[in-house]
Amino acid sequence: MEAVTGILNTTIAVVFTWVGYKTARILWKYTPYSYPNARIKAMEAKLLTEQKFNELAESRTLQNFVVNLEDTDYKDYLADVSSYTVEEVERALERALAGTYGLMFRILPKRSRGFFGLLLEGWDVRNIANVVKAKLANEPASDYVVELGTMLPKVKAMAEAKTLEEILVILEGTPYEEVYQKLLLGEIDVTRFETELYRMHYGKLLSYALSRKDDERIILEEFVRLSIDRVNILTALRAKKAGLSAEETKPMLIPGGTVKLDPLLHVDSFDMALAELDSTKYGQVIRDVREEIEKDLSVLEKALNDHIIERISELERFYPLSIATPLSYVLRKEREIRKLRAIAKLIENGVEPERIKELAGEVA
Numbered sequence: 001m002e003a004v005t006g007i008l009n010t011t012i013a014v015v016f017t018w019v020g021y022k023t024a025r026i027l028w029k030y031t032p033y034s035y036p037n038a039r040i041k042a043m044e045a046k047l048l049t050e051q052k053f054n055e056l057a058e059s060r061t062l063q064n065f066v067v068n069l070e071d072t073d074y075k076d077y078l079a080d081v082s083s084y085t086v087e088e089v090e091r092a093l094e095r096a097l098a099g100t101y102g103l104m105f106r107i108l109p110k111r112s113r114g115f116f117g118l119l120l121e122g123w124d125v126r127n128i129a130n131v132v133k134a135k136l137a138n139e140p141a142s143d144y145v146v147e148l149g150t151m152l153p154k155v156k157a158m159a160e161a162k163t164l165e166e167i168l169v170i171l172e173g174t175p176y177e178e179v180y181q182k183l184l185l186g187e188i189d190v191t192r193f194e195t196e197l198y199r200m201h202y203g204k205l206l207s208y209a210l211s212r213k214d215d216e217r218i219i220l221e222e223f224v225r226l227s228i229d230r231v232n233i234l235t236a237l238r239a240k241k242a243g244l245s246a247e248e249t250k251p252m253l254i255p256g257g258t259v260k261l262d263p264l265l266h267v268d269s270f271d272m273a274l275a276e277l278d279s280t281k282y283g284q285v286i287r288d289v290r291e292e293i294e295k296d297l298s299v300l301e302k303a304l305n306d307h308i309i310e311r312i313s314e315l316e317r318f319y320p321l322s323i324a325t326p327l328s329y330v331l332r333k334e335r336e337i338r339k340l341r342a343i344a345k346l347i348e349n350g351v352e353p354e355r356i357k358e359l360a361g362e363v364a
Contacts (some may be wrong), residue, residue, distance in 0.1 A: 032109035033321040057356040086348040094147040123149035228257040230304040
């Protein structure tokens with residue numbers, strides 16, 4: 001009897017230990033997302049509706065555009081706008097997006113913040129590439145700086161630099177120093193320079209995603225590979241339109257995507273390239289906008305961006321207490337701000353409201 005009792009006690013202890021472990025793991029995995037995701041859901045309800053975008057399109061002046069945003073979360077960011085120029089409005093909208101990233105850092109679990117930090121570095125890459133290209137083209141580089149990123153002071157200093165060599169000093173000690181030095185030495189051209197920047201960025205994102213576990217890895221890996229596919233598909237099609245060969249195009253592609261683009265690179269025409277994509281998982285996305293793509297490739301960029309958001313939203317429904325919720329929100333917020341910037345520019349250019357509504361709907 002004592003032996004049987006001992007076995008039962010041991011079994012009960014093992015069962016309770018296992019249940020306790022599983023419970024603790026579930027709490028560790030999901031509880032940290034309860035508050036932030038509930039807050040983000042409330043913020044999602046405040047994203048601008050199509051009706052609101054139509055109202056903004058009818059503003060006629062940038063002053064009215066700003067006034068029409070006073071009942072939204074952009075009110076505080078637009079409070080300092082006084083001269084009502086498109087540059088001033090864009091800066092306010094960029095501050096609003098920076099505020100969104102800042103909020104993610106404050107409310108998300110520590111283990112999730114790192115990915116949003118890497119997303120923010122993507123704006124560094126964009127700014128550095130834009131500044132360098134503007135300098136090489138003898139254009140005012142400061143016009144191409146977006147007020148976002150982890151190294152904005154350095155980017156602004158680059159824009160004000162008198163020489164290309166001065167930029168190298170500014171980039172010293174950053175991950176981008178070596179590739180910029182290759183550009184200065186003539187070892188790579190500016191296209192390859194930009195590609196290398198984005199290769200570094202997407203490489204970091206993918207490495208981070210693959211270092212995660214369980215649903216977090218599933219969500220982040222899906223997002224990163226979808227993003228790489230988007231860049232590669234657009235690059236390959238632009239290259240095909242420009243008449244570039246497969247050998248010229250391959251160095252411009254980013255590793256880590258899921259679509260095999262080699263067949264597309266070797267076809268003779270843009271139409272044949274689209275046909276090659278028809279058999280991939282992006283076939284339906286392309287078929288939905290096929291006629292428009294042939295006239296304007298930005299239509300495909302919008303379709304691919306929307307596809308990524310839809311896919312992350314699907315994962316959010318499957319994993320409600322996860323990183324999918326904040327990621328989906330940030331992607332939607334970025335899209336919203338792109339549309340607001342586009343509307344502001346069109347208003348300043350005197351475009352008629354009905355035309356603005358059409359064009360704003362096409363923003364990627």
